Amino acid sequence: MLEITPIKAFNDNYLWLFRQPDSRECGIVDPGDAGPVLEYLETNDLTLAVILITHHHADHTGGIRELTQHFEVPVYGPQSQNIPAITHPLNEGDEIDVLGQHFRILEIPGHTLDHIAYFAQVSHNSPVLFCGDTLFAGGCGRVFEGTPGMMHHSLQKLAHLPPATRVYCAHEYTMANLTFAQAVTPANEILAKRVNSEQAKRNRDMPTVPTSIEVELATNPFLRCEDQEVIDAAMAHSGQPLQEPAGVFAVIRNWKDSF
Helix, strand or coil: CCEEEEEEECCCEEEEEEECCCCCEEEEECCCCHHHHHHHHHHCCCEEEEEECCCCCHHHHCCHHHHHHHCCCCEEEECCCCCCCCCEEECCCCEEEECCEEEEEEECCCCCCCCEEEEECCCCCCCEEEEECCEECCEECCCCCCCHHHHHHHHHHHHCCCCCCEEEECECCHHHHHHHHHHHCCCCHHHHHHHHHHHHHHHCCCCCCCEEHHHHHHHCHHHCCCCHHHHHHHHHHHCCCCCCHHHHHHHHHHHHHCC
């Protein structure tokens, strides 16, 4: 079992540290800030061995230079001119082995054009996904560089991963996302129960992530654009007839942007 630990950074970022339980070597995903990573490594007597990057935004890449000054390690990430520190550029379908774990690369553009995710079949019951800012607990990232259709396609790619997949996204946005989800699907009883359970975690200052593909398919409106309840809400909000899931997604993403 891969051991995965959140390191908090900035206001709401999670930098994911991963390692095999019997090893002092570890990797870090999207180190936007080197400071908390170096502090965690020192406190826990760990050595950084690899860096994984999902996309070029500064809160995901800002700590690379300082970390690589302390540790001479490979930096995996998307094939992107926006991240000159990448030493091992990756594309759709590439596979890498790091720290005894095999990852498959998925291109998931929309939030940015260079966005990728790392998927690992850690065990039959607990696959792992590091998805940056594309899929969030209860929501999805803003469409900054791509198109709504592109983002919808990327989310559908993630939605077809095994239901048990643990989803490690990069921000603590869950409660705001679920508030919006309830505006879209107020009759969703599973969502109502989730709101209560996630709020209880936040009341104890606990992370609400990882989530799972199964939970997101049941409660995240951005993965449910073919469901009639979501379609009806999108049509009511836009005042237009909608049929294609990508069009439904575009409406609710725009709705969320101003929610």
